[in-house]
Amino acid sequence: MRHFVYLALNTLLLTGCVSSQEGTINRTLDSFRGESACYDRETEPYTPVVDTHLHYRPFDGKAIPFDEMNEYLSRTSVRFVNVYGIGQMLPAQSSCSNYSKCPGVPVLPTTRSDFVNAENMIASAPDDLHLTLSMTFTDLSNPESTMALMALYEKEYPGLFHWMGEVNLVKQAQFNNHHVPASPQNIEQWSDFMAELRARNYPITIHSDIGNDAHPTYYLHLMEKALARYPDNKIVWAHMGVSYEQTRLDAREHISILSRLLDQYPNLMLDISWRILDDYYFSRPGNQPLYVDFMNQYSERILPGSDFVAFRNNTYEVYQEELNVTSRIHQYLNDDAFRNIALGANYFKLLNLDYQAPAVCL
Template identity: 75%
Template sequence: MNMGRGVSFAMVASLLLVGCASDAAPEGRSLDSFRGPSACYDRASEPYTPVVDTHLHYRPFDGRAIPFNEVNDYLSRTSVRFANVYGIGQMLPANSSCSNYLTCPGTPVSPTIRNDFVNAANMLEYKPDNLHLTLSMTFTDLSDPEPTVALMTLYEKEYPGMFHWMGEVNLVKQAQFNNRHAPATPKDITLWSGFMAELRSRNTPITIHSDIGNDQTSTLYLPLMEQALTLYPDNKIVWAHMGLSYEQKNLPASEHIAILSRLLDQHPNLIIDISWRVLEDHYFSKWGNRELYVDFLNQYADRILPGSDFVAFRGNNFSVYQQELEVTSRIFQHLDNNAFRRIALGENYFQLLNLDYQAPMVCQR
């Protein structure tokens, strides 16, 4: 080791004792550093942003995407080394000039396999060496589940062994009501049994977008998610965005946390995804809320996944991804060491997918 001038052996020993990792670049640690035991993670000097982004849309609603390699470069320039490669299963018509469904009421947003196949083709051609990417099937129409198993078989035929996640898929997404989306009905949910059995046989998680309610009726749609959890208790179900949305910005934190806590206690395979900046902007950052949510995340530390919810349409860029990652990670600064390791450092994700990686321990001070 060439320590150079002005660096004493005592200084080097001090660095080693606090566990500052030699394999940690300014942006974050290398992928290889998660393959086995590594230097402890120094929260005082290393990023509070996560090493895993479990909710990342590599494809947009209109198909005009940031190139696959460019998105991967965004991750490499941050702390992220593991990511779920979501498409967006509900796309605008191929011949539509609309790029944002919110500005095009009446234009249908319909389930399709297009984005997933583009992601798979890109993975084959451009698989990065410095990132671990998990392909997800996002095509499923939960209100018309009958074709799902056949399409899963097609995916396996065309891209064998490549897809290890399903979702984000919509049970109820109020933001798309003006684009001909309708919630799955209780009867529809009973018809999921075929593809949910297939997911169980593959040990594949499913991420479901299901709004709790809205600011007029706070738990209007909650029974739909409760039915899904009751009917499919052995499936690994990830509930996106803690069940929240822009249509519901005023649910009291205590009521929200009580709903999530009850369902987590009742359903051992339920996992909560805390992606999307709506959580920080309208819930976590509100006066008096931060401590409540930190206590909740610390209590259920082994049941939480992080994510940015970034959408890679061409109007976005690295600065947007960097900001979304930072905003959705601010609450991690306040977590205890166990929750930080399990959520931000990826231990929950590694265990959920049975990956041969491990999160570093957090340095004790």
């Protein structure tokens, strides 16, 4: 133990790291501000330094307190995080906490979670983490008020928000709770706020199911329409387009859809958040080499994320577990891809952040 503490202290002095309670060495936020020691994949975590998909607010509003959530992150490898609210909430007076158990109860976009996150940011932004606040209120099937609300956010919280999403283009999981997919006409109606996002250089993370197990590409045309209509927006496609409604899409077909769209739309990025990807796709026999090759080839177009939801009953252990599962595949990436995805290079570039991903040790 003593030996370990000595080693940890030594590494801290050399690279600016902190040791977590679990005995792994995690780097500090400050260590990313300039050149830093090379990253040793043998001894340092495969979990990422950035979590681009973390819901600080749950569907029913009863959340892990903001400071506690940040304390969880401090105990992991994550130093950069997107602070998502939630793209849809249950009614304020509802006793339902899990929408899937309450069919008929609406779960709809709202500004409530964004305002709570903004207030928390003002009151107690941590200095050992870099938080990027995101607007999650946008109703893509009813977009008329989006510009006015963006203006309101900017008036109340100037310069605080830097991202939009996760917002839902089509999310079959919520069809029983009043969610309707955005129509091609709705997608046309996004033009004013999509122009505003371009002007402000905000990425937008869109949840859009490719299809389902009965009809594998049933909804793909909607995402394709959004990409064709807004090729200059920085669109991040959440979860590589899959969901619990689609756990059996053939890996080769999946990869061919994603590759085609990445080739066609240079501003498109994918987020590999949500453990469903590892549970049903990456770890299925025969699939892993296909996805590893794909991620190596398109490594500049991929962002990591947990898709953790800060329900009040979720614990640090649950967060660490979600982080481990969603980044398990990082262990098999080549060094360039690991640096781009897990060490934050893509994220820093996307947001023009003045931070540097360390080089991987040879």
